[in-house]
Amino acid sequence: MKLTKQSKTKLDLIRLEGLCKLILNKYDEDDVISKISNVTKSTPKDSKAIYKLSRTQLKKIIELSNITNEDIDKCYEEYRYGFYGFQSNRNRRNV
Numbered sequence: 086m087k088l089t090k091q092s093k094t095k096l097d098l099i100r101l102e103g104l105c106k107l108i109l110n111k112y113d114e115d116d117v118i119s120k121i122s123n124v125t126k127s128t129p130k131d132s133k134a135i136y137k138l139s140r141t142q143l144k145k146i147i148e149l150s151n152i153t154n155e156d157i158d159k160c161y162e163e164y165r166y167g168f169y170g171f172q173s174n175r176n177r178r179n180v
Contacts, residue, residue, distance in 0.1 A: 088147075092154045095161040096144050103164025104143040105135045111152055120146045 088096075096104065109117060109132060117132035124142045129135075135143070147157075 088157070089154050092157045093144075093148075095157050095165075096147060097140075098165050099157075099161055100164045100166060101136075101140060101143065103160050104140070104147065105138075106164070107152065107156060107160045108135060108143065108146055108150070111150065111156065120150065123149070 099107075108120070112120065114132045117135060118129055121132075121134055121138065122128050124138070124145050138146075
C-alpha cells in the first residue's frame with residue numbers, strides 16, 4: 086500500500102519504540118526476521134533485533150510492508166513525541 090505524505094511525516098514523529106511495536110504487532114516472528122534481513126542484508130537471531138535498527142531502516146520496512154495509513158495514525162497517537170514526559174517530571178517536583 087502506498088503511504089500518504091502525511092503518514093510518512095508521522096513516521097518521523099513517532100518514537101522508535103512505537104515504530105518497532107507497529108511492525109511487531111503486524112507480523113509474526115518469521116516475517117519480522119525476514120523483513121530485517123531484507124533491509125540489513127544479514128540474518129538476525131530473533132525479532133528482538135528490530136530494536137537495534139535505525140529510524141531509516143524501520144521506515145523502509147514499514148514502507149515496503151502492508152502497514153496501512155490507519156495503522157500509522159493509531160501508532161502516532163500512542164507514540165508521538167511531545168511534552169508528556171516533561172509535564173510528568175514537572176508535576177512530580179511540585180508534589
